[in-house]
Amino acid sequence: MYLNILVKDLAGIPRYFHLDHMEIPSLIMLALEQATFHPPRNINPSSTVFTPPYNK
Numbered sequence: 001m002y003l004n005i006l007v008k009d010l011a012g013i014p015r016y017f018h019l020d021h022m023e024i025p026s027l028i029m030l031a032l033e034q035a036t037f038h039p040p041r042n043i044n045p046s047s048t049v050f051t052p053p054y055n056k
Helices: 025-037
Strands: 002-008 012-023
Touching: none
Parallel strands: none
Antiparallel strands: 002 012
16 A cells, blocks of 8 residues: 655645555455455344333
């Protein structure tokens, strides 16, 4: 992943700057791939829980 910016200087000329870069760890990439290509485990809606009103 790269972080770059494009800004205009005082004369209005666009300048491109490379600020930083990083490598995404492989475990994060695997988790993103799994979240993208595999459905969630619980795909059924959860049941509704009824709580009776509090009586004083």
